[in-house]
Amino acid sequence: MFEEYIIAIVSATVLGLILRLPILPDKPMRNSWMISIIFPTVILAVGFFAIFNYFKVYNNIYTAIIIGIFSAVFSKFFLERVFPKPEIGEQA
Numbered sequence: 001m002f003e004e005y006i007i008a009i010v011s012a013t014v015l016g017l018i019l020r021l022p023i024l025p026d027k028p029m030r031n032s033w034m035i036s037i038i039f040p041t042v043i044l045a046v047g048f049f050a051i052f053n054y055f056k057v058y059n060n061i062y063t064a065i066i067i068g069i070f071s072a073v074f075s076k077f078f079l080e081r082v083f084p085k086p087e088i089g090e091q092a
Contacts, residue, residue, distance in 0.1 A: 004064040005049060011068025012045035013037055019076045033085045035075050045071040 016037040017023075025032035025039065035041070048067045053059045 001053075004053070004059060004061060005046060007061055007064040008045040008049045008068040008071075009042050011065045012041050012071045013068075015069055015072035016041050016075070019072060021072070021076055035079055040079065041072055041075040044075060 021041060022034065022036045023038060025034040025036045045068045048071060049059075049064055052063060052067065057063075
């Protein structure tokens with residue numbers, strides 16, 4: 001069961017490296033809105049696989065690989081369109 005989570009993390013990390021995502025965001029990390037492999041790519045892969053696992057929808061090795069690929073591509077090309085960066089100086 002936990003092997004699939006590891007496979008999703010590894011596939012997201014490998015494709016993130018191929019897509020040239022940075023491994024860590026800029027420093028200081030708490031103020032950085034830079035997309036990286038550690039956050040949010042791997043977190044998205046684990047979250048999506050947890051959703052699939054919860055609903056018992058195709059939770060196997062192939063699904064873990066596909067979810068890892070999807071999370072890396074989503075982080076690289078679509079994440080800033082869905083969730084734009086806040087403007088500098090904007091208070092939440």
